[in-house]
Amino acid sequence: MTVFALASAKGSPGVSTVAAALAATWPAPVVLADVDPAGGDVLWRNRTVAGGPLDPDRGLLSLGAAVRRGVSETDLAEHLQQTATGADVLVGLTAPEQGGGLGGAWGQLPAVFRQHRTDVLADCGRLVPGTSSMPVLTGADAVVMVTRPDISGVAHLRERLRSLRQPLGLGSPGGTPVGVVVTTSYRDTRSPADLQQLLDADGLHVVVLGIAADDDKGAAVLAGERAGQFRRTLLGRSGLQLAQRLAAGIRTTDAAGGR
Ligand SMILES: Nc1ncnc2c1ncn2[C@@H]1O[C@H](COP(=O)(O)OP(=O)(O)OP(=O)(O)O)[C@@H](O)[C@H]1O
């Protein structure tokens, strides 16, 4: 189904947190795929249904080995693990050194994800030139960049968006749609509109989707470090709004005869 790639331009603005929040609030079954070449967090922030640790050997690494045997025979479902929250996850790398072993499999991941029966949210990590997860981004149906609203966060985002448009075509008219999520206080009603204005003035065809509330309690509940109902937290509520907007936005484009 639909593949969403999530990434950041610089720093750690909360990509993995937004990806997990979206997975926890998505309006339909969804897979959270950890494809951050720097090493993933899904393994450390989730537990099995029985409460134990996830298996580090079943995930991106085992999928990469299967992809090398043939994309059409590869079933993503065989490499997923169900977590205590009910989410299906693809566990990522435990160390960046493991990424080299995936080789050409990186480029096949969008096709394997698209073959799956549910939408896939792929956490691609931080985008630096030559990053291994770039093919997931360029092959996705939609890209979501996560940023903080401060000047340096926005400046790096702008530069990265420019470089994604030229020559990759991401965020250009008719190209892969690009959205932006701002990690900020739930009281911050200005940043999304200000950022949208700035990006529009730059001629970047990018939609600011909204905020992921900066919320320690919500982040702790999401990571299983604290008990509570995630959807009732500030982060959970903002995650639900983002999930609905993102899922509906892409479906609208589908209906309009787009991707
Ligand atoms: N919305 C939020 N509210 C509270 N804490 C947050 C939020 N988003 C992220 N954090 C915290 O900030 C830290 C970094 O978040 P996260 O791992 O999601 O960032 P990232 O962009 O994926 O970073 P990296 O590039 O290192 O993978 C974590 O400790 C996380 O709990």
Ligand SMILES: [Mg+2]
């Ligand atoms: Mg991350």
